[in-house]
Amino acid sequence: MHKVIDLFAGAGGLSLGFKQTGKYEIAAAFEINQNAQKTYKKNHSGTEVFSDVCSADFAKLRKKFGKIDVVIGGPPCQGFSMANRQKNHVISQNNMLVKQYVRAVKELKPKAFVMENVEMLKSEVHRFYLRTDEKEIINEYNIETTPSEILLLEEKYFSEEIAEDIHSLPEVKSRLWPEEDYKLLNIAYRQRKNLKKCREALYRYQKKYLKLAEKIKQADNSGVYECFATAADAIFDFFDEKIDADQVVKRIEKTIMIQRCLSRIKEIYDNELKIDKIICQNGITAVIQSYSVLEYITKMLGNYTFNMGVLNALEFGAPQRRNRFVFIGIKHTITKKIKMPEGIFTEENYRKVKDAIKDIENVQTIFEASEDNGTELTDDFEPTVLTTYLRDSDRLFNHIITQTRDVAKARFEALKEGENFHSLDAALKENTYTDVSRTQNTIYQRLNYEKPSGTVLNVRKSMWIHPTINRAVSVREAARLQTFPDSFVFCGTKDSQYQQVGNAVPPILAKAIAEHLASYLDKKKNS
Numbered sequence: 248m249h250k251v252i253d254l255f256a257g258a259g260g261l262s263l264g265f266k267q268t269g270k271y272e273i274a275a276a277f278e279i280n281q282n283a284q285k286t287y288k289k290n291h292s293g294t295e296v297f298s299d300v301c302s303a304d305f306a307k308l309r310k311k312f313g314k315i316d317v318v319i320g321g322p323p324c325q326g327f328s329m330a331n332r333q334k335n336h337v338i339s340q341n342n343m344l345v346k347q348y349v350r351a352v353k354e355l356k357p358k359a360f361v362m363e364n365v366e367m368l369k370s371e372v373h374r375f376y377l378r379t380d381e382k383e384i385i386n387e388y389n390i391e392t393t394p395s396e397i398l399l400l401e402e403k404y405f406s407e408e409i410a411e412d413i414h415s416l417p418e419v420k421s422r423l424w425p426e427e428d429y430k431l432l433n434i435a436y437r438q439r440k441n442l443k444k445c446r447e448a449l450y451r452y453q454k455k456y457l458k459l460a461e462k463i464k465q466a467d468n469s470g471v472y473e474c475f476a477t478a479a480d481a482i483f484d485f486f487d488e489k490i491d492a493d494q495v496v497k498r499i500e501k502t503i504m505i506q507r508c509l510s511r512i513k514e515i516y517d518n519e520l521k522i523d524k525i526i527c528q529n530g531i532t533a534v535i536q537s538y539s540v541l542e543y544i545t546k547m548l549g550n551y552t553f554n555m556g557v558l559n560a561l562e563f564g565a566p567q568r569r570n571r572f573v574f575i576g577i578k579h580t581i582t583k584k585i586k587m588p589e590g591i592f593t594e595e596n597y598r599k600v601k602d603a604i605k606d607i608e609n610v611q612t613i614f615e616a617s618e619d620n621g622t623e624l625t626d627d628f629e630p631t632v633l634t635t636y637l638r639d640s641d642r643l644f645n646h647i648i649t650q651t652r653d654v655a656k657a658r659f660e661a662l663k664e665g666e667n668f669h670s671l672d673a674a675l676k677e678n679t680y681t682d683v684s685r686t687q688n689t690i691y692q693r694l695n696y697e698k699p700s701g702t703v704l705n706v707r708k709s710m711w712i713h714p715t716i717n718r719a720v721s722v723r724e725a726a727r728l729q730t731f732p733d734s735f736v737f738c739g740t741k742d743s744q745y746q747q748v749g750n751a752v753p754p755i756l757a758k759a760i761a762e763h764l765a766s767y768l769d770k771k772k773n774s
Contacts, residue, residue, distance in 0.1 A: 248272045249768055250312065252355065254300050254320030254348055258286040258737060258747040260729065261319055261363065262294070264757020270765045274312040277303065277320075282739025283747050290735050300347045305354040316768070318360040321752065322348040345540065349547050358581060359764055360551070362544075362574040363752055375543060377521045377536040385538065388546040394523055395537040397515070400508040402530040404501055406471040410527040413512045422472060423509040428459055432478065436496060436503050445492040449485060456482050471505070478502040544574070551576035554585040560730075560756040562590025566598040566633065567700040567728050569753060573760060577767055588763040600714060601696035602631040603727040606638065608713075612648045612721050616741045619644055624733075633730075636755075640733040645722040647741050649707055658691055659717040665695040694720065703728050707745040722748060730755040 249271045253262045256276040265271040273294045278284045288296050297303065309315065322344040352360050377385065377392055385392060400409065412418040431452060438445035449456060463479035481498035484490045490498075508531065515522065515533060523534040545553060553576050560569040575585055592598065606628035613619060621642035628634070651659065658668075658675050668676065668691040689701055693712040703725050711720040722737060722744045730753045737744040 249316040249358075249765070250274050250314065251317045251319055252276070252308070252312075252315050252351070252357075253294075254318065254351055255322050255344065256287055256296075256320065257283050257750050257752075259291050260731065260751035260754050261321065261361075261757045262287070262291055263731070263735065264752065264754040264759075265317075265319065265761040266291075267754065267758045268761045268765060270769070271317065271761060274315065275308060280743075282743035283750075285738035286736070286747055289738055300344065300351070303347075303351070305351055309355060315355045316358050317764070318348075318352050318355060318357045319362075320348060321363045323364075345544070349544060352548055352551075352576070358768060359575070359577040360548075361760060361764060362576075363571050363760075364574075373540050374537040375540055376518075377538060379519045379521050382521070388549075390538050390542055390546050392536040392538045394534050396526075397511065397533045397535060398530060399511050399525075399533055400504060400531040404504045404508075405527070405530050407527075408471045409505065409508065410525075410531055413508070413525065413531065416513070416516050419509050419513050419516070422505075423513060424506055428462070429503075429506050429510070431455055431459055432499055432506075433503060435492070436499055439496040442492045442496075445496065449482075449492065449495065453486060457486060474501040474505065548576055550579055552579055552582055552585055554587050556587045558588065558756060558760075559590065560753045561597055561699055562592050563588075563753075563756045563759045564590075564592055564598060565699075565728070565730050565753045565755050566600055566603045567703055567753070569702045569756075571752065571756065575760075575764065577764075582767050585767065586763075588759050590759070597699050598633060599697055600694045600700050600728065602633040603637065603730075604724045605629065605631060605696060606634050607643060607646065607723070607727075608715065610643055610646055612646050612718065614648065614650050616647055616739070616744065619647060622646060633727075637727050637730070637732050643723060643733055644736045645726060645744060647723070647744065648719045648721045649741070651718060655710065656717065659693075659712050662691065662693045662712060664693055664714050665698065667692045700728050703749055705745050705749040707742065725749070729753045 251262075251265055251271045251273045253259070253265075253273055253276040256262055256278040257280075259276070262273045262276060266273060273291060275295045275297060276287055276291065277297045277300045278287055279298050279300075284296055284298070287294075348362060374395065376395070399413070412422065434448050434452065435445050435456075438448055460479040460482040463475050466475070468474075468476040478499040478501075481490065481495045485492070485495050512533070515535070520535050523536060526532045526534065553574070555572065555574040557570050558573050560567060560571070573587070575587070577585055607624075610622055610624070621644045624638070624641055624643055628638075654675075658671055661671055661675060663670075667689065671691070689704075689709050689711075691710045691712065692701065694700055694714045696714045706720045706725045711725075712718070713720055713724070722741070723733070725745065725748045726735070726737065727733075729748055729751055731748070731751070732754075737747055739747070
Protein backbone atom coordinates (compact mmCIF):
# COMPACT_ATOMS: atom_id res chain seq x y z
CA MET A 248 0.00 0.00 0.00
CA HIS A 249 1.28 3.44 -0.91
CA LYS A 250 0.84 6.04 1.83
CA VAL A 251 -0.86 9.24 0.67
CA ILE A 252 -1.49 12.76 1.96
CA ASP A 253 -4.30 14.72 0.29
CA LEU A 254 -3.94 18.52 0.36
CA PHE A 255 -6.94 20.80 -0.32
CA ALA A 256 -9.01 17.65 -0.15
CA GLY A 257 -12.50 19.16 -0.33
CA ALA A 258 -15.18 16.52 0.17
CA GLY A 259 -12.68 13.86 -0.86
CA GLY A 260 -13.32 12.91 -4.50
CA LEU A 261 -9.63 12.53 -5.28
CA SER A 262 -9.02 10.52 -2.10
CA LEU A 263 -11.99 8.27 -2.86
CA GLY A 264 -10.68 7.42 -6.33
CA PHE A 265 -7.25 6.54 -4.90
CA LYS A 266 -8.85 4.39 -2.16
CA GLN A 267 -11.06 2.56 -4.66
CA THR A 268 -7.99 1.05 -6.31
CA GLY A 269 -7.09 -0.79 -3.10
CA LYS A 270 -3.47 0.27 -3.61
CA TYR A 271 -3.32 3.41 -1.49
CA GLU A 272 -3.79 4.32 2.16
CA ILE A 273 -4.84 7.94 2.76
CA ALA A 274 -2.90 8.71 5.96
CA ALA A 275 -3.85 12.38 6.30
CA ALA A 276 -5.85 15.07 4.56
CA PHE A 277 -6.04 18.86 4.79
CA GLU A 278 -9.27 20.79 4.25
CA ILE A 279 -10.05 24.19 5.75
CA ASN A 280 -13.76 24.43 4.87
CA GLN A 281 -15.68 23.10 7.87
CA ASN A 282 -18.59 21.55 5.96
CA ALA A 283 -16.30 19.86 3.44
CA GLN A 284 -14.17 18.67 6.35
CA LYS A 285 -17.23 17.06 7.98
CA THR A 286 -18.02 15.30 4.71
CA TYR A 287 -14.44 14.09 4.37
CA LYS A 288 -14.34 12.70 7.92
CA LYS A 289 -17.70 10.94 7.51
CA ASN A 290 -16.59 9.14 4.37
CA HIS A 291 -12.90 8.53 5.06
CA SER A 292 -12.69 6.87 8.45
CA GLY A 293 -9.11 6.08 9.39
CA THR A 294 -7.74 9.24 7.77
CA GLU A 295 -6.62 12.02 10.10
CA VAL A 296 -7.98 15.34 8.89
CA PHE A 297 -6.23 18.66 9.48
CA SER A 298 -7.39 22.18 8.66
CA ASP A 299 -4.93 24.74 7.33
CA VAL A 300 -2.12 23.61 5.01
CA CYS A 301 -0.35 26.93 5.54
CA SER A 302 0.38 26.08 9.17
CA ALA A 303 1.29 22.43 8.52
CA ASP A 304 4.54 21.11 10.01
CA PHE A 305 5.44 18.43 7.48
CA ALA A 306 8.48 17.27 9.45
CA LYS A 307 6.17 16.36 12.35
CA LEU A 308 3.79 14.66 9.94
CA ARG A 309 6.60 12.45 8.65
CA LYS A 310 7.45 11.43 12.20
CA LYS A 311 3.82 10.65 12.94
CA PHE A 312 2.85 8.80 9.75
CA GLY A 313 6.20 7.58 8.47
CA LYS A 314 7.37 7.89 4.87
CA ILE A 315 4.77 9.49 2.61
CA ASP A 316 4.80 7.92 -0.84
CA VAL A 317 2.39 10.21 -2.70
CA VAL A 318 1.10 13.75 -2.28
CA ILE A 319 -2.18 14.51 -4.05
CA GLY A 320 -4.49 17.51 -4.15
CA GLY A 321 -5.94 20.40 -6.07
CA PRO A 322 -4.63 23.72 -4.77
CA PRO A 323 -6.83 26.63 -5.88
CA CYS A 324 -4.70 28.78 -8.16
CA GLN A 325 -5.95 31.74 -10.14
CA GLY A 326 -2.59 33.34 -10.77
CA PHE A 327 -3.58 36.34 -12.80
CA SER A 328 -4.54 36.61 -16.42
CA MET A 329 -3.23 39.40 -18.60
CA ALA A 330 -6.65 39.31 -20.24
CA ASN A 331 -8.61 39.90 -17.04
CA ARG A 332 -7.96 43.08 -15.11
CA GLN A 333 -11.61 43.88 -14.39
CA LYS A 334 -11.66 42.65 -10.81
CA ASN A 335 -11.03 45.01 -7.94
CA HIS A 336 -8.31 42.83 -6.41
CA VAL A 337 -4.88 42.56 -7.99
CA ILE A 338 -3.94 39.30 -6.30
CA SER A 339 -5.92 36.18 -5.58
CA GLN A 340 -5.09 35.04 -2.06
CA ASN A 341 -5.33 31.51 -3.43
CA ASN A 342 -2.00 32.06 -5.17
CA MET A 343 -0.05 31.18 -2.05
CA LEU A 344 -1.80 27.80 -1.86
CA VAL A 345 -0.03 26.35 -4.90
CA LYS A 346 3.20 27.43 -3.20
CA GLN A 347 2.11 25.55 -0.08
CA TYR A 348 1.58 22.47 -2.24
CA VAL A 349 5.12 22.82 -3.60
CA ARG A 350 6.41 23.26 -0.04
CA ALA A 351 4.70 20.02 0.98
CA VAL A 352 6.34 18.08 -1.85
CA LYS A 353 9.77 19.57 -1.13
CA GLU A 354 9.55 18.77 2.59
CA LEU A 355 7.82 15.37 2.45
CA LYS A 356 9.94 14.15 -0.50
CA PRO A 357 7.33 11.64 -1.77
CA LYS A 358 7.99 9.22 -4.59
CA ALA A 359 5.30 10.94 -6.62
CA PHE A 360 2.69 13.66 -6.58
CA VAL A 361 -0.52 14.40 -8.46
CA MET A 362 -1.82 17.93 -8.71
CA GLU A 363 -5.12 18.66 -10.40
CA ASN A 364 -6.60 22.01 -11.22
CA VAL A 365 -8.65 23.80 -13.79
CA GLU A 366 -7.30 23.76 -17.32
CA MET A 367 -5.90 27.30 -17.14
CA LEU A 368 -2.96 26.28 -14.96
CA LYS A 369 -1.09 25.05 -18.03
CA SER A 370 -1.25 28.46 -19.66
CA GLU A 371 1.73 30.81 -19.67
CA VAL A 372 -0.66 33.72 -19.38
CA HIS A 373 -1.42 32.79 -15.79
CA ARG A 374 1.39 34.08 -13.65
CA PHE A 375 2.41 35.09 -10.14
CA TYR A 376 3.57 38.58 -9.24
CA LEU A 377 7.04 38.71 -7.72
CA ARG A 378 7.27 39.63 -4.04
CA THR A 379 10.39 41.37 -2.80
CA ASP A 380 11.09 38.51 -0.35
CA GLU A 381 11.08 35.97 -3.23
CA LYS A 382 13.98 37.46 -5.20
CA GLU A 383 16.54 35.11 -3.65
CA ILE A 384 14.61 31.90 -4.31
CA ILE A 385 13.66 33.02 -7.84
CA ASN A 386 17.35 33.59 -8.59
CA GLU A 387 18.39 30.30 -6.94
CA TYR A 388 16.03 28.26 -9.11
CA ASN A 389 16.62 30.37 -12.22
CA ILE A 390 12.93 31.22 -12.69
CA GLU A 391 12.44 33.75 -15.44
CA THR A 392 10.59 36.96 -14.61
CA THR A 393 9.10 39.47 -17.00
CA PRO A 394 7.52 42.89 -16.44
CA SER A 395 3.72 42.93 -16.26
CA GLU A 396 1.50 45.98 -16.25
CA ILE A 397 -1.34 46.55 -13.80
CA LEU A 398 -3.71 49.32 -14.86
CA LEU A 399 -4.59 51.22 -11.71
CA LEU A 400 -6.61 54.06 -13.21
CA GLU A 401 -7.88 54.87 -16.71
CA GLU A 402 -6.88 58.11 -18.39
CA LYS A 403 -10.32 59.76 -18.12
CA TYR A 404 -10.17 59.59 -14.31
CA PHE A 405 -6.51 60.65 -14.05
CA SER A 406 -5.25 63.58 -12.01
CA GLU A 407 -1.80 64.69 -10.91
CA GLU A 408 -3.03 64.68 -7.32
CA ILE A 409 -3.83 60.95 -7.38
CA ALA A 410 -0.58 60.20 -9.23
CA GLU A 411 1.28 61.84 -6.34
CA ASP A 412 -0.82 60.35 -3.54
CA ILE A 413 -0.38 56.72 -4.60
CA HIS A 414 3.34 56.92 -3.80
CA SER A 415 2.46 57.37 -0.13
CA LEU A 416 0.85 54.45 1.68
CA PRO A 417 -0.42 56.67 4.56
CA GLU A 418 -2.07 58.99 2.00
CA VAL A 419 -3.64 56.00 0.21
CA LYS A 420 -5.00 54.65 3.50
CA SER A 421 -6.45 58.03 4.44
CA ARG A 422 -8.45 58.20 1.20
CA LEU A 423 -9.43 54.53 0.95
CA TRP A 424 -12.86 53.61 2.23
CA PRO A 425 -13.60 50.54 4.34
CA GLU A 426 -14.29 47.55 2.08
CA GLU A 427 -17.98 47.38 3.08
CA ASP A 428 -18.54 51.03 2.04
CA TYR A 429 -16.98 50.44 -1.37
CA LYS A 430 -18.98 47.23 -1.86
CA LEU A 431 -22.23 49.02 -1.00
CA LEU A 432 -21.66 51.75 -3.59
CA ASN A 433 -20.52 49.16 -6.11
CA ILE A 434 -23.80 47.22 -5.77
CA ALA A 435 -25.59 50.06 -7.57
CA TYR A 436 -22.76 50.61 -10.07
CA ARG A 437 -22.62 46.91 -10.95
CA GLN A 438 -26.26 47.10 -12.11
CA ARG A 439 -25.58 50.03 -14.47
CA LYS A 440 -26.76 48.07 -17.53
CA ASN A 441 -30.07 47.17 -15.88
CA LEU A 442 -31.52 50.34 -14.37
CA LYS A 443 -34.55 48.55 -12.93
CA LYS A 444 -32.22 46.34 -10.88
CA CYS A 445 -30.12 49.38 -10.00
CA ARG A 446 -33.21 51.12 -8.56
CA GLU A 447 -34.21 47.97 -6.69
CA ALA A 448 -30.73 47.73 -5.14
CA LEU A 449 -30.78 51.38 -4.07
CA TYR A 450 -34.19 51.05 -2.41
CA ARG A 451 -33.34 47.68 -0.84
CA TYR A 452 -30.37 49.22 0.98
CA GLN A 453 -31.81 52.75 1.32
CA LYS A 454 -30.89 53.20 4.99
CA LYS A 455 -27.32 52.02 4.38
CA TYR A 456 -26.90 54.28 1.34
CA LEU A 457 -28.14 57.35 3.22
CA LYS A 458 -25.88 56.55 6.15
CA LEU A 459 -22.92 56.17 3.76
CA ALA A 460 -23.74 59.47 2.06
CA GLU A 461 -23.80 61.27 5.43
CA LYS A 462 -20.45 59.70 6.33
CA ILE A 463 -18.89 60.78 3.00
CA LYS A 464 -20.10 64.37 3.37
CA GLN A 465 -18.45 64.67 6.79
CA ALA A 466 -15.01 63.67 5.42
CA ASP A 467 -12.38 65.87 3.74
CA ASN A 468 -13.29 65.73 0.04
CA SER A 469 -11.05 68.44 -1.28
CA GLY A 470 -9.32 68.50 -4.66
CA VAL A 471 -9.85 65.52 -6.91
CA TYR A 472 -11.62 63.76 -4.05
CA GLU A 473 -14.52 66.17 -4.43
CA CYS A 474 -16.02 63.40 -6.59
CA PHE A 475 -16.69 61.50 -3.34
CA ALA A 476 -19.02 64.32 -2.25
CA THR A 477 -20.60 64.22 -5.71
CA ALA A 478 -21.37 60.53 -5.15
CA ALA A 479 -22.96 61.34 -1.78
CA ASP A 480 -25.09 64.10 -3.35
CA ALA A 481 -26.23 61.67 -6.05
CA ILE A 482 -27.53 59.32 -3.36
CA PHE A 483 -29.40 62.13 -1.59
CA ASP A 484 -30.85 63.40 -4.89
CA PHE A 485 -32.06 59.93 -5.86
CA PHE A 486 -33.97 59.39 -2.64
CA ASP A 487 -35.33 62.97 -2.90
CA GLU A 488 -36.62 61.89 -6.35
CA LYS A 489 -34.62 64.57 -8.14
CA ILE A 490 -32.72 62.12 -10.37
CA ASP A 491 -33.15 58.55 -11.62
CA ALA A 492 -30.77 55.59 -11.33
CA ASP A 493 -28.94 56.36 -14.60
CA GLN A 494 -27.76 59.70 -13.16
CA VAL A 495 -26.70 58.01 -9.93
CA VAL A 496 -24.49 55.64 -11.94
CA LYS A 497 -22.88 58.52 -13.86
CA ARG A 498 -22.19 60.54 -10.72
CA ILE A 499 -20.70 57.68 -8.67
CA GLU A 500 -18.52 56.26 -11.45
CA LYS A 501 -15.41 58.37 -10.81
CA THR A 502 -15.55 57.58 -7.08
CA ILE A 503 -15.77 53.85 -7.85
CA MET A 504 -12.75 54.02 -10.16
CA ILE A 505 -10.62 56.04 -7.73
CA GLN A 506 -11.48 53.68 -4.88
CA ARG A 507 -10.45 50.74 -7.07
CA CYS A 508 -7.17 52.48 -7.86
CA LEU A 509 -6.44 53.12 -4.18
CA SER A 510 -7.40 49.56 -3.25
CA ARG A 511 -5.10 48.05 -5.89
CA ILE A 512 -2.06 50.14 -4.97
CA LYS A 513 -2.58 49.35 -1.28
CA GLU A 514 -2.76 45.66 -2.13
CA ILE A 515 0.53 45.96 -4.02
CA TYR A 516 2.18 47.60 -1.00
CA ASP A 517 0.62 45.17 1.50
CA ASN A 518 1.82 42.14 -0.45
CA GLU A 519 5.29 43.66 -0.89
CA LEU A 520 5.26 43.20 -4.65
CA LYS A 521 8.37 44.32 -6.49
CA ILE A 522 7.40 47.53 -8.30
CA ASP A 523 9.69 48.42 -11.21
CA LYS A 524 7.97 51.73 -11.83
CA ILE A 525 4.64 53.54 -11.85
CA ILE A 526 3.76 55.10 -15.21
CA CYS A 527 1.52 58.16 -15.12
CA GLN A 528 0.74 58.46 -18.83
CA ASN A 529 -2.62 57.53 -20.34
CA GLY A 530 -3.80 56.86 -16.81
CA ILE A 531 -1.79 55.20 -14.03
CA THR A 532 -0.05 51.86 -14.53
CA ALA A 533 2.17 49.89 -12.15
CA VAL A 534 4.89 47.73 -13.72
CA ILE A 535 5.65 44.64 -11.62
CA GLN A 536 7.80 41.60 -12.30
CA SER A 537 5.89 38.33 -12.76
CA TYR A 538 6.69 34.67 -13.40
CA SER A 539 4.91 31.63 -14.79
CA VAL A 540 2.98 29.43 -12.34
CA LEU A 541 3.98 26.37 -14.34
CA GLU A 542 7.69 27.27 -14.47
CA TYR A 543 7.65 27.88 -10.72
CA ILE A 544 6.39 24.33 -10.08
CA THR A 545 8.74 22.59 -12.52
CA LYS A 546 11.84 24.50 -11.43
CA MET A 547 11.15 24.16 -7.71
CA LEU A 548 10.55 20.41 -8.05
CA GLY A 549 13.39 19.71 -10.42
CA ASN A 550 14.22 16.21 -9.13
CA TYR A 551 10.94 14.83 -10.50
CA THR A 552 10.01 13.62 -13.97
CA PHE A 553 6.89 15.47 -15.13
CA ASN A 554 3.99 15.10 -17.46
CA MET A 555 0.82 17.08 -17.61
CA GLY A 556 -2.30 17.43 -19.66
CA VAL A 557 -6.02 18.02 -19.74
CA LEU A 558 -8.11 14.94 -18.97
CA ASN A 559 -11.82 14.86 -19.76
CA ALA A 560 -13.78 12.85 -17.20
CA LEU A 561 -16.17 11.81 -19.99
CA GLU A 562 -13.42 9.68 -21.54
CA PHE A 563 -12.90 7.87 -18.24
CA GLY A 564 -16.52 6.83 -17.67
CA ALA A 565 -18.18 9.86 -16.08
CA PRO A 566 -21.48 10.95 -17.65
CA GLN A 567 -20.31 14.57 -17.93
CA ARG A 568 -17.89 16.62 -19.98
CA ARG A 569 -15.39 17.90 -17.42
CA ASN A 570 -11.85 18.98 -18.22
CA ARG A 571 -9.25 18.99 -15.47
CA PHE A 572 -5.59 19.85 -15.80
CA VAL A 573 -3.58 17.04 -14.23
CA PHE A 574 0.10 17.39 -13.35
CA ILE A 575 1.97 14.20 -12.45
CA GLY A 576 5.48 14.09 -10.99
CA ILE A 577 7.48 10.95 -10.24
CA LYS A 578 11.05 10.91 -8.88
CA HIS A 579 13.81 10.60 -11.48
CA THR A 580 15.07 7.49 -9.69
CA ILE A 581 11.78 5.69 -10.47
CA THR A 582 11.21 6.73 -14.07
CA LYS A 583 12.62 9.08 -16.69
CA LYS A 584 9.41 9.22 -18.72
CA ILE A 585 5.72 9.39 -17.84
CA LYS A 586 2.74 8.87 -20.08
CA MET A 587 -0.56 10.50 -19.21
CA PRO A 588 -3.58 8.30 -18.48
CA GLU A 589 -5.75 7.62 -21.52
CA GLY A 590 -9.52 7.23 -21.39
CA ILE A 591 -11.19 4.23 -22.97
CA PHE A 592 -14.57 5.86 -23.68
CA THR A 593 -15.38 7.49 -27.02
CA GLU A 594 -18.35 9.08 -28.75
CA GLU A 595 -19.73 5.60 -29.39
CA ASN A 596 -19.97 4.57 -25.74
CA TYR A 597 -19.95 7.79 -23.70
CA ARG A 598 -22.08 7.42 -20.60
CA LYS A 599 -25.23 9.51 -20.46
CA VAL A 600 -27.26 11.36 -17.86
CA LYS A 601 -29.84 8.55 -17.74
CA ASP A 602 -27.10 6.06 -16.83
CA ALA A 603 -26.43 8.06 -13.66
CA ILE A 604 -29.82 9.26 -12.41
CA LYS A 605 -32.77 7.62 -14.22
CA ASP A 606 -33.16 4.91 -11.55
CA ILE A 607 -33.92 7.50 -8.83
CA GLU A 608 -36.30 9.57 -10.94
CA ASN A 609 -39.31 8.67 -8.77
CA VAL A 610 -37.59 8.85 -5.37
CA GLN A 611 -39.11 11.60 -3.25
CA THR A 612 -36.95 14.72 -2.90
CA ILE A 613 -36.74 16.99 0.17
CA PHE A 614 -36.06 20.71 0.59
CA GLU A 615 -34.01 20.94 3.77
CA ALA A 616 -30.71 19.29 4.73
CA SER A 617 -31.89 19.14 8.34
CA GLU A 618 -34.71 16.77 7.28
CA ASP A 619 -32.41 14.34 5.47
CA ASN A 620 -32.80 10.93 7.12
CA GLY A 621 -32.32 9.09 3.85
CA THR A 622 -34.99 7.45 1.73
CA GLU A 623 -35.19 3.68 1.54
CA LEU A 624 -34.59 2.42 -1.98
CA THR A 625 -36.57 -0.42 -3.52
CA ASP A 626 -35.50 -2.99 -6.11
CA ASP A 627 -37.97 -1.52 -8.61
CA PHE A 628 -35.61 0.15 -11.06
CA GLU A 629 -34.19 -0.40 -14.51
CA PRO A 630 -30.42 -1.00 -14.24
CA THR A 631 -28.01 0.98 -16.41
CA VAL A 632 -24.25 0.73 -17.01
CA LEU A 633 -23.65 2.92 -13.95
CA THR A 634 -26.21 1.69 -11.42
CA THR A 635 -24.01 -1.15 -10.18
CA TYR A 636 -21.21 1.35 -9.60
CA LEU A 637 -23.33 4.09 -8.01
CA ARG A 638 -26.24 2.32 -6.29
CA ASP A 639 -24.30 0.78 -3.40
CA SER A 640 -26.59 1.74 -0.50
CA ASP A 641 -30.10 0.76 0.60
CA ARG A 642 -30.83 4.37 1.53
CA LEU A 643 -30.52 7.47 -0.60
CA PHE A 644 -29.17 10.57 1.15
CA ASN A 645 -28.69 14.12 -0.17
CA HIS A 646 -31.70 13.91 -2.52
CA ILE A 647 -32.23 17.58 -1.64
CA ILE A 648 -33.49 20.28 -4.01
CA THR A 649 -34.25 23.99 -3.94
CA GLN A 650 -37.82 25.20 -3.71
CA THR A 651 -38.91 26.74 -6.99
CA ARG A 652 -40.51 30.17 -7.18
CA ASP A 653 -43.21 30.97 -9.72
CA VAL A 654 -40.94 32.70 -12.26
CA ALA A 655 -38.38 29.88 -12.17
CA LYS A 656 -41.12 27.25 -12.39
CA ALA A 657 -42.55 28.92 -15.52
CA ARG A 658 -39.10 28.73 -17.08
CA PHE A 659 -38.72 25.09 -16.05
CA GLU A 660 -42.03 24.26 -17.70
CA ALA A 661 -41.10 26.08 -20.93
CA LEU A 662 -37.77 24.31 -21.47
CA LYS A 663 -37.36 20.97 -23.23
CA GLU A 664 -34.51 18.50 -22.71
CA GLY A 665 -31.19 20.02 -23.75
CA GLU A 666 -32.51 23.61 -23.82
CA ASN A 667 -31.29 26.48 -21.65
CA PHE A 668 -32.01 30.10 -20.71
CA HIS A 669 -31.40 31.29 -24.30
CA SER A 670 -34.22 29.03 -25.53
CA LEU A 671 -36.82 30.94 -23.49
CA ASP A 672 -39.24 33.51 -24.91
CA ALA A 673 -38.22 37.12 -24.27
CA ALA A 674 -40.98 37.59 -21.66
CA LEU A 675 -39.50 34.80 -19.53
CA LYS A 676 -36.01 36.31 -19.64
CA GLU A 677 -36.94 39.66 -18.09
CA ASN A 678 -35.70 40.87 -14.71
CA THR A 679 -33.10 38.17 -14.31
CA TYR A 680 -29.61 39.04 -15.51
CA THR A 681 -27.91 42.38 -16.12
CA ASP A 682 -27.00 41.44 -19.70
CA VAL A 683 -29.24 38.65 -20.97
CA SER A 684 -27.22 38.16 -24.17
CA ARG A 685 -24.09 37.27 -22.17
CA THR A 686 -25.78 34.68 -19.97
CA GLN A 687 -23.90 31.38 -20.11
CA ASN A 688 -25.42 28.40 -21.90
CA THR A 689 -25.26 26.41 -18.66
CA ILE A 690 -27.85 28.62 -16.92
CA TYR A 691 -31.34 27.09 -16.67
CA GLN A 692 -29.99 24.01 -18.44
CA ARG A 693 -32.48 21.17 -18.67
CA LEU A 694 -30.46 17.98 -18.76
CA ASN A 695 -30.93 15.52 -21.62
CA TYR A 696 -31.21 11.88 -20.58
CA GLU A 697 -29.68 10.74 -23.88
CA LYS A 698 -26.50 12.84 -23.63
CA PRO A 699 -23.70 13.45 -21.12
CA SER A 700 -24.16 16.56 -18.98
CA GLY A 701 -21.96 19.62 -19.12
CA THR A 702 -19.46 20.30 -16.35
CA VAL A 703 -21.08 19.90 -12.93
CA LEU A 704 -20.27 23.03 -10.96
CA ASN A 705 -22.71 24.40 -8.39
CA VAL A 706 -25.89 23.25 -10.13
CA ARG A 707 -28.04 25.21 -7.69
CA LYS A 708 -26.49 28.50 -8.80
CA SER A 709 -26.75 27.41 -12.43
CA MET A 710 -30.41 26.41 -11.95
CA TRP A 711 -30.03 23.02 -13.65
CA ILE A 712 -33.31 21.24 -14.33
CA HIS A 713 -34.16 17.54 -14.18
CA PRO A 714 -34.58 15.99 -17.67
CA THR A 715 -38.26 15.05 -17.28
CA ILE A 716 -39.51 16.62 -14.04
CA ASN A 717 -40.06 20.35 -13.53
CA ARG A 718 -37.74 20.67 -10.58
CA ALA A 719 -34.12 21.44 -9.80
CA VAL A 720 -31.41 18.79 -9.99
CA SER A 721 -30.80 17.42 -6.49
CA VAL A 722 -27.51 17.29 -4.63
CA ARG A 723 -27.52 13.49 -5.01
CA GLU A 724 -28.19 13.66 -8.75
CA ALA A 725 -25.29 16.11 -9.16
CA ALA A 726 -23.12 13.79 -7.04
CA ARG A 727 -24.04 10.84 -9.26
CA LEU A 728 -23.10 12.81 -12.38
CA GLN A 729 -19.76 13.29 -10.62
CA THR A 730 -19.69 9.46 -10.02
CA PHE A 731 -19.93 9.59 -6.24
CA PRO A 732 -21.61 6.35 -5.07
CA ASP A 733 -24.74 6.58 -2.90
CA SER A 734 -22.82 5.39 0.17
CA PHE A 735 -20.84 8.66 0.03
CA VAL A 736 -22.88 11.11 2.13
CA PHE A 737 -22.41 14.88 1.99
CA CYS A 738 -22.68 17.01 5.16
CA GLY A 739 -23.43 20.64 5.91
CA THR A 740 -26.00 23.09 4.60
CA LYS A 741 -27.79 22.58 1.30
CA ASP A 742 -25.75 25.38 -0.32
CA SER A 743 -22.53 23.84 0.94
CA GLN A 744 -23.45 20.37 -0.31
CA TYR A 745 -24.11 21.67 -3.81
CA GLN A 746 -20.79 23.52 -3.73
CA GLN A 747 -18.84 20.52 -2.40
CA VAL A 748 -20.17 18.35 -5.21
CA GLY A 749 -19.32 20.98 -7.83
CA ASN A 750 -15.78 21.47 -6.51
CA ALA A 751 -14.94 17.75 -6.43
CA VAL A 752 -12.82 15.63 -8.72
CA PRO A 753 -14.97 12.83 -10.20
CA PRO A 754 -13.89 9.70 -8.29
CA ILE A 755 -13.98 7.64 -11.49
CA LEU A 756 -11.37 9.96 -13.03
CA ALA A 757 -9.33 9.99 -9.79
CA LYS A 758 -9.34 6.18 -9.77
CA ALA A 759 -7.99 6.04 -13.33
CA ILE A 760 -5.20 8.48 -12.43
CA ALA A 761 -4.38 6.43 -9.31
CA GLU A 762 -4.24 3.16 -11.25
CA HIS A 763 -1.99 4.76 -13.84
CA LEU A 764 0.36 6.14 -11.18
CA ALA A 765 0.48 2.75 -9.43
CA SER A 766 1.70 1.12 -12.64
CA TYR A 767 4.92 3.16 -12.27
CA LEU A 768 5.31 2.86 -8.50
CA ASP A 769 4.56 -0.88 -8.40
CA LYS A 770 6.85 -1.60 -11.35
CA LYS A 771 9.76 0.00 -9.50
CA LYS A 772 8.79 -1.72 -6.26
CA ASN A 773 8.59 -5.16 -7.89
CA SER A 774 11.87 -4.69 -9.73
